[in-house]
Amino acid sequence: MGSMTDAPNRQNGPVLSKEEMERAYREMLLVRRFEEKAGQLYGMGLIGGFCHLYIGQEAVVAGIGLAMKKGDRSITSYRDHGQMLVAGMTARGVMAELTGRSGGYSHGKGGSMHMFSKEQEFYGGHGIVGAQVALGTGLALTSAYKKDGAISIVYFGEGASNQGQVYESFNLAALHKLPCLYVIENNRYGMGTSIERASASKDLSKNATPWGIPSRKVDGMDVAAVYQAAKEAMEHCRSGKGPFLLEMETYRYRGHSMSDPAKYRQRSEVDEMRQTRDPIESLKAEMIKQGIDESFFKTVDHDVKAVVKDAAEFAETSPEPDASELWTDVLVGE
Amino acid sequence: MASPILMPALSPTMEEGTLARWVKKEGDAVRSGEVIAEIETDKATMEMEAAEDGVLGRILIDEGTEHVAVNTPIAVLLEEGEDASAADGLDLGSKAKPTPKVEKIVPNAAASAPQGPAQRSTAELVEPEWGETADITVREALRDAMAAEMRRDEDVFLLGEEVAQYQGAYKVSQGLLDEFGEKRVMDMPITEHGFTGMAVGAALSGVKPIVEFMTMNFSLQAVDHIINSAAKTRYMSGGQMSCPIVFRGPNGAAARVGAQHSQCFGSWYAHIPGLKVVAPWSAADAKGLLRAAIRDPNPVVVLENEILYGKKFPCPVDEDFVLPIGKAKIEREGKDVTLVAFSIMVGVALEAAEQLAAQGIEAEVINLRSLRPLDTETIIKSVKKTNRIVSVEEGWPVAGIGSEICTIAVEQAFDWLDAPPARVCGLDIPLPYAANLEKLALPKPEWIVEAVRKQLGD
Missing domain, CATH: 2.40.50.100 (RNA polymerase II/Efflux pump adaptor protein, barrel-sandwich hybrid domain)
Structure with missing residues (x-):
């Protein structure tokens, strides 16, 4: 699959600086360890309902996060923990929302799929497949209306890319030249249905072509490739030329949600991806090649473990929301 | 380890x-x-x-x-x-963290359902004397309301199908493009799902859109964004997000446009916590409620009526005129029976009150104005005076606004009732096209008179 994508141009030196690689590594590892912990807490019954893990797709949010500027808005589906951590939301606040506690971002009233941060310009966390695409187009409309220079990053899966409102949104964004970066996270399976069985379009990066929206297919397992593509796409959006579409070819290691028996794919497919394409291991190998000392990885591993452990402890001990929370936040001003 | x-x-x-x-x-x-x-x-x-x-x-x-x-x-x-x-x-017995105990619901447990905060009294919502009025159409009142709020607040803008160059499919937005320009009066392609979602996203991030649906029937294409995205986000975000948006358009039957274009969504939207719903009847209702809806920091559905667009009513000329959301209006006082109606049915109820007066029965007519929140206080006060209540709506009977009105009367004024509460509704069928059938399907003053006379034992 790598052959179909635009490889980052490493001819003129590395795509990412040392600092960028270190930040990307740290963020990807944080997402990975956070999600592993979330899976464990789910297994222990501390997290309920639906819980969709991001494991395997870390390079997408980390690469895009590197290219984002302060004030940029982002929005995604229910597989949202990675986006939130990279947006700068705290591991404690996100984990405590997963456990439904008062210390969570929504005071326990949203859960895994519905979390927001006004402060970090993160607009959810949406449980309805494809809804975030129209909403995210609206975030870009606000930017255009207020001329605030921000762009909006709209993540959705290849499953959502079959929803009608996605194309209504493409049309609106192109008509009004909205500063909107659409990111398809093509992890190959919409719940249990493979892309081949769900989409007649064989190249999702071309799905916005009829509206004149430029696009690229990107190796979503390579954080440098993601960063480079995102940077160029964001420049396009920011310069007033309208929306851009990036298709990230990525892969989720875990099931669709925690209760997915994953009978629709071979175990060997997952194992092969993990062993040969893992975004964290690949970046680590590249960093070692560039002479980054082993001690860096040790320190980051240690730090990330501590952050996640602290988040889990907080999420387990933060009290459940008070019964009075039932009635608050239904309407503004009441 | x-x-x-x-x-x-x-x-x-x-x-x-x-x-x-x-x-x-x-x-x-x-x-x-x-x-x-x-x-x-x-x-x-x-x-x-x-x-x-x-x-x-x-x-x-x-x-x-x-x-x-x-x-x-x-x-x-x-x-x-x-x-x-x-x-x-390893202490394998105690090391395992127990699943948090979920409180089992025991039947007949003494605990009752958690009570919400006490409803604010609507008596506080006093409508001041607005003074001089001029006769204007409901259409003009709606346009004037939008223009006034757009002048007042740069963040308010209108979007919808045919709202700009065409001047509104029903000419409600006449003149707005000229005054405010393309940026603030935006024509939309015929894609309700997409543009409503876009408008909700815009509202969540700092502007105040007014979404015009050519008719509320088309809001069904966008109902997911109205309910799941607009109404629920404040709650799901623990109060971080707000969605100041108005969804407006003609609602209910027009004239012989058939089943798909003739439905009342009063009960649909009034069902949803997180939304406010208003349904104006007169020009004053239209202007005052729409201005309030645009200023409200919450999502508000404004159910207009095509047949009323061209009707003239006196409307206050005061530049500051606005009405409170959640307050009903007693359009006619009476002592024998309470008629509760909204939108076009207020006129039908008033006609029925005239007919009843000729028979020596004094009906009190309440114009609900707001379906959510509902002004229960005004309804109950009236029922305690008249001892009878008939709700009137154009929509279907099952789980309708009338079901709610009658339940409230029974729950809160049972001992004052001299007769079972009654509902007058549109017939429980898709609205037919044929002129005679359509006429037969929608409530008329005579149905109300009959319902009242039945309550009186006739």
Whole structure:
């Protein structure tokens, strides 16, 4: 699959600086360890309902996060923990929302799929497949209306890319030249249905072509490739030329949600991806090649473990929301 | 350090399962993410992955064991190089964290459902004397309301199909493009789902859109964004997000446009916590309520009526004129029966009151103006005076606004009622096209008169 994508141009030196690689590594590892912990807490019954893990797709949010500027808005589906951590939301606040506690971002009233941060310009966390695409187009409309220079990053899966409102949104964004970066996270399976069985379009990066929206297919397992593509796409959006579409070819290691028996794919497919394409291991190998000392990885591993452990402890001990929370936040001003 | 591996919960409802198979055996090295066992839940057989790297030190639950409770230690994971005896010190009974106790609901428990905060009295919402009025159409009133609020607040803008160049499919937005320009009066392609979602996203991020639906029937295309995105986000975000948006358009039957274009959405939208819903009748209602809706920091649905667009009513000329959302208006006072109506049915109820007056029966007519919140206080006060109530609506009877009105009367004024509350509704059928059939299907003053006379024992 790598052959179909635009490889980052490493001819003129590395795509990412040392600092960028270190930040990307740290963020990807944080997402990975956070999600592993979330899976464990789910297994222990501390997290309920639906819980969709991001494991395997870390390079997408980390690469895009590197290219984002302060004030940029982002929005995604229910597989949202990675986006939130990279947006700068705290591991404690996100984990405590997963456990439904008062210390969570929504005071326990949203859960895994519905979390927001006004402060970090993160607009959810949406449980309805494809809804975030129209909403995210609206975030870009606000930017255009207020001329605030921000762009909006709209993540959705290849499953959502079959929803009608996605194309209504493409049309609106192109008509009004909205500063909107659409990111398809093509992890190959919409719940249990493979892309081949769900989409007649064989190249999702071309799905916005009829509206004149430029696009690229990107190796979503390579954080440098993601960063480079995102940077160029964001420049396009920011310069007033309208929306851009990036298709990230990525892969989720875990099931669709925690209760997915994953009978629709071979175990060997997952194992092969993990062993040969893992975004964290690949970046680590590249960093070692560039002479980054082993001690860096040790320190980051240690730090990330501590952050996640602290988040889990907080999420387990933060009290459940008070019964009075039932009635608050239904309407503004009441 | 040795640590126990616990029986995992693998679905939102799983409490126990069968340990179907051990894929790894004692002494095997395991990597995080590797399958170590197969667990059978009530729904499926699932693979259980190791959460950490290590060595499977000891298996505590044999394969084939049924009814293994979630969180039971099923094995011990050793760190690489650690001896199996490291597991000896583990207190496998207490080490496992218990599933948080979910309070079981016991039938006939003394505890009652949690009560909401006491409703604010609508008596505080006093409508001041607005003074001089001029006769204007409902159409003009709606346009004037939007223009006034757009002058007042730069963040307010209108979008919808044919709202700009065409001047509104029903000419409600006449003149707005000229005054405010394309940026603030935006024509939309015929894509309700997309543009409503876009407008909601814009509202969440700092502007105040007015979404015009050519008719509320088309809001069905966008109903997910109205309910799931606009109404629920404030709650789901723990109060971080707000969605100041107006969804407006003609609602209910027009004239012979058939079943798909003739439906009342009063009960649909009034059902949703997180929304406010208003339904103006007169020009003053239209202007005052729409201005209030645009200023409200919450999503508000404004149910207009096409037949009323061209009707003239006196409307205050005061530049500051606005009405409170949530306050009903007594359009006609009476002592014998309370008629409760909204939108076009207020006029029908007033006609019925005239007919009843000729028969010596004094009906009080309440114009609800707002369906959510509902001004229960005004309704109950009136019922306690008249001892009879008839609700009137154009929509269908099942789970309609009338069902709610009658329930409220029974719950809160049972001892004052001299007759069972009654509902007058549109017939429980898709609205027919044929002129005679359509006429037969919609409430008319005579139906109301009949319902009242029945309450009086005639």
